[in-house]
Amino acid sequence: GAVVSQHPSWVICKSGTSVKIECRSLDFQATTMFWYRQFPKQSLMLMATSNEGSKATYEQGVEKDKFLINHASLTLSTLTVTSAHPEDSSFYICSAEPTGTDYSYEQYFGPGTRLTVT
Amino acid sequence: LAKTTQPISMDSYEGQEVNITCSHNNIATNDYITWYQQFPSQGPRFIIQGYKTKVTNEVASLFIPADRKSSTLSLPRVSLSDTAVYYCLTPPADTGRRALTFGSGTRLQVQP
Numbered sequence: 001g002a003v004v005s006q007h008p009s010w011v012i013c014k015s016g017t018s019v020k021i022e023c024r025s026l027d028f029q030a031t032t033m034f035w036y037r038q039f040p041k042q043s044l045m046l047m048a049t050s051n052e053g054s055k056a057t058y059e060q061g062v063e064k065d066k067f068l069i070n071h072a073s074l075t076l077s078t079l080t081v082t083s084a085h086p087e088d089s090s091f092y093i094c095s096a097e098p099t100g101t102d103y104s105y106e107q108y109f110g111p112g113t114r115l116t117v118t
Numbered sequence: 119l120a121k122t123t124q125p126i127s128m129d130s131y132e133g134q135e136v137n138i139t140c141s142h143n144n145i146a147t148n149d150y151i152t153w154y155q156q157f158p159s160q161g162p163r164f165i166i167q168g169y170k171t172k173v174t175n176e177v178a179s180l181f182i183p184a185d186r187k188s189s190t191l192s193l194p195r196v197s198l199s200d201t202a203v204y205y206c207l208t209p210p211a212d213t214g215r216r217a218l219t220f221g222s223g224t225r226l227q228v229q230p
Binding site: 036043105107112 | 152154159160209217218220221223
């Protein structure tokens with residue numbers, strides 16, 4: 001149980017185009033999902049917190065107009081990288097917190113999406 | 119900033135027991151301690167979670183002393199496939215936040 005999927009697993013796009021990444025919780029509902037970015041040999045950096053039915057909360061320094069997040073249902077959150085540039089090339093990872101989680105702060109992570117912008 | 123401190127790297131050999139200690143001096147009363155494993159180009163995978171004393175599952179054991187200011191992840195008889203980065207996490211200090219903050223983790227290298 002507690003499986004999170006991401007699609008696509010990898011994508012190559014041209015500079016200036018937009019890319020959408022999907023994150024799904026397959027066997028549980030998630031009111032809250034999270035988006036992280038990871039550069040080579042570095043740790044995960046939180047980009048934003050996505051709440052079902054409301055606007056995402058972005059971390060300081062993350063451009064909300066560039067990284068559009070939509071959390072339309074309890075099992076799906078999407079991240080759209082708009083007008084992508086080579087510096088946006090990274091490994092994007094989502095995680096989902098099962099609805100009703102309290103003190104344990106359970107989170108389950110997706111397999112990640114490798115974005116390469118040429 | 120992450121509230122945990124752990125060694126940047128560790129080396130071991132196949133078949134040995136590996137213990138990775140994490141310091142979390144400011145852990146709150148209700149906080150759980152969670153450990154994740156991450157392989158290159160994969161998302162983190164949950165290993166174990168505990169609150170106090172000892173927790174054991176099929177993968178690892180987690181030892182938490184009474185003061186809960188530290189915890190030790192124990193991997194019995196490691197193999198080459200245990201080479202990964204291991205992250206120790208505690209909940210955010212701001213109870214209004216739900217996101218976990220990752221520190222640098224411990225890069226474990228297992229050699230034959």
